[in-house]
Amino acid sequence: MSSTWKNNISFTVFGESHGPAIGVCMDNVPPGESIDVDKIYKFMARRAPKKDGTTTMRKESDIPQIISGYHNGKTTGTPLVAMIANNDQHSQDYNNISKLARPGHADYTGALRYRGFNDIRGGGHFSGRLTAPLCFAGAVAQQILEKRGIYIGAHIAEIHGITDKSFDPINTSRQDIIDLKEKDFPVIIDVQGNEMKKEILHAREEQDSVGGIIECIAINVPAGIGSPIFDGLENSIAQLIFGIPAVKGLEFGAGFDVAKMTGSENNDEFYVNERGIVVTKTNSHGGILGGISSGMPITLRVAVKPTPSISRPQETIDYSAMKNETLVVKGRHDPCIVPRAVPCVEAAVSLAVLSHMLEYPNF
Numbered sequence: 219m220s221s222t223w224k225n226n227i228s229f230t231v232f233g234e235s236h237g238p239a240i241g242v243c244m245d246n247v248p249p250g251e252s253i254d255v256d257k258i259y260k261f262m263a264r265r266a267p268k269k270d271g272t273t274t275m276r277k278e279s280d281i282p283q284i285i286s287g288y289h290n291g292k293t294t295g296t297p298l299v300a301m302i303a304n305n306d307q308h309s310q311d312y313n314n315i316s317k318l319a320r321p322g323h324a325d326y327t328g329a330l331r332y333r334g335f336n337d338i339r340g341g342g343h344f345s346g347r348l349t350a351p352l353c354f355a356g357a358v359a360q361q362i363l364e365k366r367g368i369y370i371g372a373h374i375a376e377i378h379g380i381t382d383k384s385f386d387p388i389n390t391s392r393q394d395i396i397d398l399k400e401k402d403f404p405v406i407i408d409v410q411g412n413e414m415k416k417e418i419l420h421a422r423e424e425q426d427s428v429g430g431i432i433e434c435i436a437i438n439v440p441a442g443i444g445s446p447i448f449d450g451l452e453n454s455i456a457q458l459i460f461g462i463p464a465v466k467g468l469e470f471g472a473g474f475d476v477a478k479m480t481g482s483e484n485n486d487e488f489y490v491n492e493r494g495i496v497v498t499k500t501n502s503h504g505g506i507l508g509g510i511s512s513g514m515p516i517t518l519r520v521a522v523k524p525t526p527s528i529s530r531p532q533e534t535i536d537y538s539a540m541k542n543e544t545l546v547v548k549g550r551h552d553p554c555i556v557p558r559a560v561p562c563v564e565a566a567v568s569l570a571v572l573s574h575m576l577e578y579p580n581f
């Protein structure tokens with residue numbers, strides 16, 4: 219079940235980019251949770267294509283239709299199902315490349331896995347479009363968590379070498395997270411965001427694309443959530459983060475920098491604060507020790523590759539005729555995936571955290 223995630227919360231995403239609709243079926247969502255549908259729309263609009271040249275020109279409204287599991291403003295606890303229509307497919311863009319493997323995309327591996335029967339139009343089921351249902355599920359999870367004071371936010375930390383300020387790994391506030399969600403281009407330092415946008419537009423002019431890094435933080439996650447070995451918070455978050463197409467790297471806390479540190483530099487010393495709560499002085503561990511939350515903010519960074527579909531000519535193969543070919547990709551592609559993937563990262567982390575929160579009887 220490649221498109222199903224099974225934990226305390228389970229969900230399946232379905233559909234293809236150029237089929238009639240995509241969607242999600244969530245199971246074991248707690249009953250009686252008030253869900254504001256307008257807030258879901260707002261969350262999903264953060265992922266939807268924009269009109270400023272920094273994203274795909276495909277116009278999708280991404281309004282989900284809830285067809286099960288929601289009544290009188292509350293979850294029923296039975297499967298929560300949402301459909302999202304595909305309205306602006308240009309399938310003819312893919313006619314001339316139906317057996318030509320786009321370098322960096324999943325056309326070749328998908329054809330092997332599905333014996334050539336996979337729908338390659340717009341990337342089919344491999345498309346970044348399948349993150350719209352992930353965002354629906356994540357928006358629901360986020361609302362349930364926010365009612366318990368848990369806030370999860372993300373920003374663009376880097377695009378092609380241009381960097382934003384990092385989250386404060388100890389003192390990021392609920393308001394800092396809320397403010398970022400209101401931004402069209404979610405960065406902490408707006409002037410850096412303007413430079414990033416210029417870089418994205420430049421890549422588009424050059425018939426090329428750029429990648430970057432997304433940083434995410436979850437605050438007020440209670441200490442003691444998660445499990446060791448295979449079912450820890452890091453495991454669950456990683457599984458969902460790698461469900462976002464184009465993600466190639468993930469690090470928690472100090473991440474790969476730990477390799478350069480000594481134990482005394484990396485260890486986060488504990489103390490009891492003025493409110494009688496156990497905290498750490500620093501947060502290299504990124505809020506997770508032994509797969510279990512420490513109560514400190516959970517911090518992670520996600521590396522996103524440059525969009526594979528670029529319009530300059532590239533060498534490739536015709537995998538049906540087994541011939542070498544030159545390919546010119548058509549279609550309306552994101553010159554950079556990173557800005558639209560920010561809510562996707564939030565969605566993935568929200569679903570993983572909510573799922574582990576359900577292990578606790580008093581949730």
Ligand SMILES: Cc1cc2nc3c(=O)[nH]c(=O)nc-3n(C[C@H](O)[C@H](O)[C@H](O)COP(=O)(O)O)c2cc1C
Nearest residue numbers: 323324344345346463464465526527551552555558
């Ligand atoms: C929000 C989002 C938008 C994307 N837009 C595009 C796009 O316009 N063109 C493209 O070739 N790939 C796009 N991708 C990435 C591809 O779907 C992805 O690279 C491909 O499925 C192969 O998967 P992999 O990179 O994880 O190996 C997008 C991904 C996301 C998350």
Ligand SMILES: C=C(O[C@@H]1CC(C(=O)O)=C[C@@H](OP(=O)(O)O)[C@H]1O)C(=O)O
Nearest residue numbers: 274276278340341345346347549550551
């Ligand atoms: C439509 C979306 O993104 C699509 C993701 C995508 C890909 O290969 O991942 C390829 C493009 O599809 P098309 O060629 O049909 O325009 C993007 O537009 C979306 O995210 O809503």
